[in-house]
Amino acid sequence: MREEQPIVAVTPNTLVGEVKTLCDQGWRLVQIGVTSLGELFEVNYSFDRDQHFLNLRLQIPAAGASLPSISGLYWCAFLYENEIHDLFDVTFDGLALDFKGTLYKTAQPFPFANRARAGVSTTVVQPV
Amino acid sequence: MSLFSMTGLVMKWLLRKPYTSRYPFEPRQPLPGSRGTLVVSLTDCTYCSLCAKRCPTQAIEVNRAAKHWNIDRLRCITCNCCVETCPKKCLSMQTAHGIPTVTKDREVFA
Amino acid sequence: MATRTVIPFGPQHPVLPEPIHLDLVVEDEKVVEAIPSIGFIHRGLERLVEKKDFTEFVFVAERICGICSFIHSQSYCQGIETIMGLEVPRRAHYLRTIWGELSRIHSHLLWLGLMADGMGFESLFMHAWRVRERVLNIIESTTGGRVIFGSCKVGGVRRDIDEPAMQSLLAALVETERETREIVQVFLNDSTVKHRLCGVGKLSREDAYKLGCVGPTLRASGWAQDTRKLGYAAFYELTFQPITRTEGDCYARVAVRCDEIFQSIDLIRQAAAKIPAGEIAVKVVGNPNGEYFVRTEQPRGEVIYYLKGNGTKNLQRFRVRTPTFANIPALVKTLQGCNLADVPLLILTIDPCISCTER
Numbered sequence: 103m104r105e106e107q108p109i110v111a112v113t114p115n116t117l118v119g120e121v122k123t124l125c126d127q128g129w130r131l132v133q134i135g136v137t138s139l140g141e142l143f144e145v146n147y148s149f150d151r152d153q154h155f156l157n158l159r160l161q162i163p164a165a166g167a168s169l170p171s172i173s174g175l176y177w178c179a180f181l182y183e184n185e186i187h188d189l190f191d192v193t194f195d196g197l198a199l200d201f202k203g204t205l206y207k208t209a210q211p212f213p214f215a216n217r218a219r220a221g222v223s224t225t226v227v228q229p230v
Numbered sequence: 231m232s233l234f235s236m237t238g239l240v241m242k243w244l245l246r247k248p249y250t251s252r253y254p255f256e257p258r259q260p261l262p263g264s265r266g267t268l269v270v271s272l273t274d275c276t277y278c279s280l281c282a283k284r285c286p287t288q289a290i291e292v293n294r295a296a297k298h299w300n301i302d303r304l305r306c307i308t309c310n311c312c313v314e315t316c317p318k319k320c321l322s323m324q325t326a327h328g329i330p331t332v333t334k335d336r337e338v339f340a
Numbered sequence: 341m342a343t344r345t346v347i348p349f350g351p352q353h354p355v356l357p358e359p360i361h362l363d364l365v366v367e368d369e370k371v372v373e374a375i376p377s378i379g380f381i382h383r384g385l386e387r388l389v390e391k392k393d394f395t396e397f398v399f400v401a402e403r404i405c406g407i408c409s410f411i412h413s414q415s416y417c418q419g420i421e422t423i424m425g426l427e428v429p430r431r432a433h434y435l436r437t438i439w440g441e442l443s444r445i446h447s448h449l450l451w452l453g454l455m456a457d458g459m460g461f462e463s464l465f466m467h468a469w470r471v472r473e474r475v476l477n478i479i480e481s482t483t484g485g486r487v488i489f490g491s492c493k494v495g496g497v498r499r500d501i502d503e504p505a506m507q508s509l510l511a512a513l514v515e516t517e518r519e520t521r522e523i524v525q526v527f528l529n530d531s532t533v534k535h536r537l538c539g540v541g542k543l544s545r546e547d548a549y550k551l552g553c554v555g556p557t558l559r560a561s562g563w564a565q566d567t568r569k570l571g572y573a574a575f576y577e578l579t580f581q582p583i584t585r586t587e588g589d590c591y592a593r594v595a596v597r598c599d600e601i602f603q604s605i606d607l608i609r610q611a612a613a614k615i616p617a618g619e620i621a622v623k624v625v626g627n628p629n630g631e632y633f634v635r636t637e638q639p640r641g642e643v644i645y646y647l648k649g650n651g652t653k654n655l656q657r658f659r660v661r662t663p664t665f666a667n668i669p670a671l672v673k674t675l676q677g678c679n680l681a682d683v684p685l686l687i688l689t690i691d692p693c694i695s696c697t698e699r
Binding site for chain 3: 233235240243249262265307308
Binding site: 104 | 375377382386422549551552569633635642648656659661666668
């Protein structure tokens with residue numbers, strides 16, 4: 103059974119305004135996720151109210167992108183935004199609690215970002 | 231406010247045999263239907279390699295030309311996929327756990 | 341002004357089931373601030389979709405977490421089935437529901453044991469896990485594995501529960517219910533337990549909603565929010581109401597989870613009575629092309645899966661937001677102002693499952 107999952111397109115400039123409207127209407131933040139589409143990143147903000155599901159989606163360039171943080175409106179967003187910064191190298195302006203890249207300490211910095219993807223090796227590590 | 235709500239439980243179990251079993255002196259009887267270890271009997275094997283292709287962890291290695299069949303026991307997650315796929319029914323799952331091993335080598339059957 | 345000290349908590353700590361690190365800023369005995377730090381068990385599982393094809397990935401999804409493993413595989417399979425438009429047989433839906441609720445019972449009993457252990461109540465911890473053993477035996481005899489079930493696949497389930505097995509499952513549940521009532525009455529009535537839990541870690545109703553809490557943590561603060569009410573799997577044919585409490589403290593969260601065990605036993609009985617005969621799986625043809633968000637209710641709360649396929653046998657994106665990830669901001673908020681001695685219990689009340697959090 104397929105649930106209705108409307109997706110509203112936003113831009114980085116209109117993002118905070120849209121999120122403020124949803125916050126005032128009583129929607130709760132469910133998750134913030136990023137999908138890599140080659141040259142672009144697709145950032146998806148999911149909200150829920152009374153079992154209704156809504157997404158705000160925007161696209162930003164993959165290299166050196168920055169977005170306004172919504173942690174002023176939804177404090178819990180700090181965790182999602184820090185994770186996205188550590189994995190995808192997207193900077194967020196105005197983070198309520200900024201870990202400055204130390205949330206996930208990975209061997210390769212920004213492991214999910216495109217430049218890491220270009221050099222992904224396909225050799226499978228053999229057990230010794 | 232109840233100060234002795236646990237007493238009933240404690241007294242009941244004080245007078246009973248302990249629930250914990252004396253493993254390893256009494257080995258645990260596995261339940262029927264449990265997935266313990268893979269049992270291999272290659273008498274009818276045609277080396278079609280379907281089991282190796284379906285294995286999600288690449289634990290099974292089959293070489294059709296050289297007629298080799300080996301399995302890395304430590305990679306096997308006993309998912310039962312190979313047992314379901316084998317057309318000649320050479321593979322089966324037994325309920326008892328495999329014996330612990332101290333080396334990381336493949337178990338060669340052919 | 342009192343001097344502030346920073347005390348590091350974790351990642352190795354006797355009460356923690358999994359590694360999480362918190363820097364606690366304390367003034368004398370009161371915690372003023374807590375800064376969480378996760379990432380100790382990050383395995384990058386989201387990128388593994390590029391290597392494993394979508395039917396094999398169920399096994400990886402199951403192993404994101406040991407305690408909530410079945411519902412991970414169920415959510416993954418539901419997502420792929422919705423994207424591909426597969427019609428899963430009703431019997432498979434019922435079997436998944438039964439195993440999902442068994443998974444919830446075992447998870448809550450495990451957690452109750454950990455709560456007792458966190459308080460130092462070792463004997464109650466052992467009794468809770470003793471009751472859990474019977475549930476694990478039911479799971480082992482029906483699926484083959486005690487913790488990692490391996491019974492869900494894209495298109496349905498891999499094993500059936502026939503009539504004799506269902507009867508012995510229900511008989512074992514009668515025993516489990518009786519034994520659970522014995523330990524739950526200690527959790528809810530014992531004066532030492534109440535002394536440790538009542539009034540500790542209060543999360544107000546507004547805070548719980550604004551901070552994005554999910555699951556029993558949210559329901560203990562008065563919100564009747566349960567993702568099972570969306571009606572996935574067989575839940576659209578079963579009747580139940582979300583269990584809520586209004587106090588919002590640790591005691592309320594313990595009480596919500598205790599009541600949920602009995603609710604799950606009741607749901608299994610309803611499902612066993614209504615389960616239809618029929619097939620247990622459909623054949624999967626083709627590759628997934630499209631995207632979908634799956635929302636299901638894990639023992640710890642709402643889990644959301646984002647799956648995107650592009651027509652090849654490897655998915656393009658696999659994103660999981662697990663309930664503990666959503667509960668960590670609430671944890672940080674409840675820790676502010678608590679006593680240092682209450683910190684382990686507060687961390688345990690959100691039921692932290694850190695391997696889910698940082699797949």
